[in-house]
Amino acid sequence: MLVRFVSSETGEVLMFAETAAALLQAIGKETTARGVFTPPEMPLAAEKLRQAVAQSEDPPEDEELDEKGKKKPPAVGFRQRAWPLIDMLERTGRAGRDANIIWEAPQAF
Template structure:
């Protein structure tokens, strides 16, 4: 399932529900079918996301060499950075906001 994030300032972003769930939970938001992040909420949410990224980086397993056959892990930081940028662009306008929409709640 896809979750669509739409900023009135910075455009649109699509994410798979599992990635959106991790980011929204780290941000302290519920994973409902629809939601909003207001510009005044962005600094706290970005701080929470960066804290989650740092914690994920600390718990990530070390690379075991250059095994071309091994699947590459996409870190939370790589997933979060475009979302953080969307939020920061949105926060530049006093009346900025990000809406998200999914076909249904995706908390599980």
Template sequence: MTFKFKSQATSDILMLSAHAQALLQHIGKSSDAKGILTPEEMPAALNALKSLAGEEPSAEPPASRDKQDDQPDEVAVDLRRRAWPLIQMIETAQAAKEPIVWGV
């Protein structure tokens, strides 16, 4: 199952329910099927998401693998990296003074 985050200021973001629920709980929101993040709540949400432990997201592509290496990547994606699109959405929506909603 997926969550769809929407805002008038940005494109929609689709996220797996487990990841979306973990991020919503981290910012103090209910992980119910429907919700809203108002512009007034966004500074606290940004601080909470940016304080997540993990590696800093990077725009650089991962190093290329050897083509003969058939082993799958075993690098787990931490919650901080999964939060990055939501962080960008919140920053854009906050600048435009638009809320973010999900489940509607």
């Protein structure tokens, strides 16, 4: 299932529900079929995501190793998945009091 984030100031971002859920949970939002970020929420939400990215970069206790014994990097990490939403939150948050971001999905995820 796809989740669509739409900003009044930037383009839209599409994410798989699993990724969107992880990002919204890091911010403290519920994973409902529809939701909104208001201008006062956006800077804090972006900061929470940046903190979640920093924590995700701490090495896990049981790292996956390749055949040479080196740590395997994930194909696409949390940082790469979070960046479009962080950028959207920051840019839209600077746009003024009428700016908004909504998300839509076919159902709660």
